[in-house]
Amino acid sequence: MASQDISKIKSVAIIGAGISGISAAAHLLLAGLDVTVFERSGVLGGVWHYDARRPLTPPFPNVAPPDATSQYKQTPTGLTADEASVYHASPGPCYAGLRNNFDSAVMRSSLLEWPEGTEGTMAALGVKHYIESLAQTYDLVSRVRLWTRVEAISKPVGASQWNLRSQTFSQAAETFNFTTNNESFDAVVVASGHYDIPRVPDIAGLANWKSRFPDRVTHSKRYRVPSDFKNSTVLIIGAGVSAYDIARELDAVGCKTYQASRDPSRADRARLEGMPESCERVPGVSEFILDETVATSGTATSPLEETQTIPGRVLLTDGRDLKGLHHVILATGYVTTYPFLGELEQPTLPVHKADNKVIITADGSTVHNLHLDIFYIPDPTLCFIGVPVNTSTFSLFDFQARILARVWKGEARLPPQQEMQRIHMERKARLKPGDKFHSLALQDLAYAEGILKWVNADLEEAGLQPLTAFDDKWHEGFKALRAFVESVRPDLDLTIPLVHTS
Template identity: 35%
Template sequence: MDPPQAIQSVAVIGAGPSGLAVARRLLEAGLSVTVFERRAELGGTFVNLSSHHSPGRPLRFYEEAPESGLSRVDLSQTGPLRYGGGQEYINFPSPCYQSLKTNLITPIMSLGDFAHPEGTRLFVPHHHILDYLHIFAREFGITPQVRCSTSVVNLSKLANNCWTVTVEPTGAVEELLVDRISSHYAATEEFNAVVVCNGHYDVPRMPSTPGLDAWTSRWQTSVMHSRYYRDNKPFASKTVLVVGSGVSAFDLGKEVALAAKKVIQAKRSRPADDGREADEKLIEEFTRSTLPENMIQVAEISRFGCTDGITSMADAEVALMDGTSLSGVDFVLLCTGYRYSAPFLRDNSSTGRGETNKTDILSNLISADGSEMRNLHQDIFFIPDPTLAFAGVPQYITTFRIFDFQALAIAAVFGRKATLPTRVEMQAAFARRMATRSSPVTLNFLGSTKELSYIRSIADWINAPEILSAAKAIEKLAQYTKRHAVEICKSRLMEGREHTNEADLLAFERLLDRKMAILSRELSKLQAQGAFGVEIAMERV
C-alpha cells in the first residue's frame, strides 16, 4: 500500500530522542524535514528545567486548554505561572529531575550507529545524554531543521491529501500564551506526511483511588505527581507516601528516603502476566531486598480517608487493600505513570478547507483512559492513513535503538523503498494483537523477548540492507543483558550503603543464575526460528 502521492515534505513533532532519530533517517532518504519543538531546547525528556521547581503542584488539570491545544495543563497553580501585559503564560516542564541517571546502559542508549564517546560509563547523568543528543543533531544536519519554542496546536488532513500543521510560538523560557481569543500568533504550513514523536512522559496518569480528590483539594501543595519532582529538599524530615509499583516509584522513593524521616511505598500486586519479562521481574524482586532502612513497602491503597473535620494530612488515614491502614503521612508522591496524548489532534472548528474529522482520528488512536495507542501498524503507521506515523510508542524497550529502527522503517516507507500491507491486512493484524494482548493496558508493551520478535517482523517485512543491519545490531545487544542486570543490581545494592552483607551477595548470585537461564531459553527459541543467525555471546561477568 503506497501513499496516495509521493512524499517530499515531512513534519516531525518533537525534538527528543525519537524525533531526532526520525529526522536523521528522513534527511538521509532525501526528504525535506521540519522538526517542531515546543521547548526552548532540543532533547525532550532530558532537558532539565530546574528553575521551574515548585514544592507542590495541584492535581486539577485541564484535559486540553481550548485555545492552545495543550494536554492536561495545570492552570490553577501559581509556581511557574507568569503574568505580564494582561496575559497568562505557562511553561512546559520536563519530568527530568536533578539527580536523574540512566537506568539503561549507554550502548543501548545510542541512536543507531552513533556511539557515545569512548570511555563513557555504563550509567550516566541526564546532562550527558542531552549533550549526546545535541552532538547527534549537529552531526547529521538536524539542528538547522529544528524550530524550538514552537508548539504544534492543530493537525488536520486536507482534501488535497496534505497535512496542515498549525503552530504557535511559545516564547522564551518555555512560555505559552494561553489566553488567546484571536489566532493571529499562529502560522500554518502544509506537509505530505507527519511523524509524531512527542513521547509518553508528559501527561500524568492520575489514580482513581477513592478519596484522592478530596485530599488534593484539602492539601494541594502536599500532593505531587513524579512528573514535577526535582529534588528531595521538600521532603526533609517528613513521612512521605510514595504511590506506585514501577521503576520511578522505587528510584524516587530511595532518593526521597535520603532526606525524609520515613518513606512508605504503596504498591499494587502485579498480575502474573503484566507485559514485563521474567528477568525484569527478577530484578525487581532483588531490589526489594535493598530498600533503605527508613523505607518500607505496603499493600495497594484502597481509599484515602475522609477529610471532614481534619485540618492536617498527618491526622488523616489511608486504607490499604490488605485491611490495614496508615496515618501520619505528611506528603504524597504519585509515581503512577503517564498517559498517551496527542492534543493537537483534538477537534477544533473547521477552517472550511476540507479538513478531515480530527475527532475520528483521536478516538481511533488513543484509548479513552490514555493507556493504549491503537490502530497503528507495527506501533508506527496509523492504519486509516499511514501518512501519519508515530515513533517511540512501545514501552519496555531498548529505547534509543528501537527509535532508530522505527525511523529506518518510516524512511523506507515514506521514501517508497518499502510498501505497507493493504489496509485490510493491517486491520486484520491489529485485530489479532488486540485479541491476544494479556490485559487492556499491555497492547504497547514489548519487553526484551517480544522486542526481538518485533524487530524481526519489521526486518522480514522491509528486508532492506540498512534495516537488517540495524536489526542485527539490536539483537547483538543481547550480549549486554547480563552485564546490564549486574550493573543495575550492583548500583542499587551499593546506593546509600557502606558495605554489603553475605545474604545480599547470595541473593545477587541467585538472581543472575535464574536470569541467565531464562534469557538462554528465550534466545535459543529465537535462534531456532532463524533470527538472523546471530550468535549471542553469553560470557561470564
C-alpha cells in the first residue's frame, strides 16, 4: 500500500462532544496529537443530554440539507438570550424517558468500563454520565470549547492546513453575545452525529394540517414527555426506535396510537420492540385531508380545545381512513447535513450526480467519498467518526477512532487514492444509497475484521502489537443480540458480505 503524506499532522479540530467526538479525542490524544473539541451546546454528551426546551420547528416538508436561506443557517434579530441559544445550538432529540436500546455490554468504549453494577439498559442520564466520565478520565474537559459552533471549514488548494471559523455564544443575564474566531488545524474530525435537522416527508396535505393546527402536528425531535398527549388518539409515522418508544410511553398515559410505516420489510419490528396492545400498526400515509368546512375557511384556524380532534382524516395507502386524531407525531428520521462543509455540501445536487469530491447531496442520507465511512478520499486529513447506522454505536465508533489514530500516527497506511475511490464506487454500485448505504445491520464484526486485515498487517510489519476489534464481553453480548434478532426476523439475511473494505 502506498502511504498518504499525513506525517505532519499535529493539531486536530474535532466537531462534536458526543460519544463519537470524545472517543476520537481520547484516542488521538493518546496517539500524541493536540486536540481541540468544538461543542455548540453547553454540555458534553451529544444526543444523550436531556433538555426540556423544544428545538426549532422544522419546515414542512423538509427533505433536503439546508441551503443558505434556511432557518438553520440564520439567526433572526430581536431574540431573547434563551431564544438565541436555541438558534445557536438547537436542543437535541432526547426525551425524558429515553433509554439505550442496545445492551451496555456492546455499547462502550475500549478505554472505559461501565461502573460496577450497571444494568444492560439505563436512562439517558446514565449514558451521558458515561461520556462525561470518559472525557474526565482522559483529561479532555479542558480541551472542549462549549457553546462554540463551527461555522465553516475549508482548505485552499495547495494549503497544508484547514481553516476553521467558529462562533461562540455567551450570555449574561438577559444579554448575549456572539464572538467569531478564525483558526487553522492540520486535520479535522467531523463527529457531529445524525440527529440534528428533522426529516419531514412531503406527504400531500401534511403542510396544510401543520399550518392550520401547528400544536397538533410535530416531529419526534420535539417530543419530550407523554403527559402532553394524555388520553389522546395519536398517529405516529415511522418505524424506527423513537416511534416504538413513543408508542409505549403514550400507552402508559391512556393513549390510543396508530403506527404507520411504508416499509413492509420492517413489519415484524413490532414484535422486536414489544409494541403495546393500544398501538395498531397501519400501512403508509397517502394524504392528510381536512374537513371541507375547515379547508374552505381560509388560512386562519382557531386553536382546538384540548379534547377536540383534528377536523379531518388521514388516507392510508391501502385505502382506509383514520379519523378522530388528536395529534400526529412524525418519527421520520433526520436529514444528514454538515452545514460547515461549504462547497463540499450541495443541497440541490441529485444524489446520482455526486462527483468524486462532494460529501453531501440533496438526498440528505448518503455521505459520499468516504473510505470505510471514515476517511475523506480526496484528502484523508478530513475524517468522520460515527457515520454508520444500525450498529453497536459506542463500541463501533470507538473502533473507528482507534483506526483513525493509527493512520494519522503513521502506523497504518491507507491505500492510494485511486484504489480508495474504486472501493467506494464498487460499494455504491452494490448497495442502495440512502439510509441503507451506511447501515451495518449487525455486521459490525465483519466491518471491523475487514479493516483489521490491512491495519494489523502494517502494525506487524512495523513490529507493533496488532489490534483486536472487540473484547470477549462485547462478543458475548453481541451474540445474544444477534440471536434475538434472528429469532424474530428469520427472513433477514445476516450473511451478506460488506463491500466497505474490499
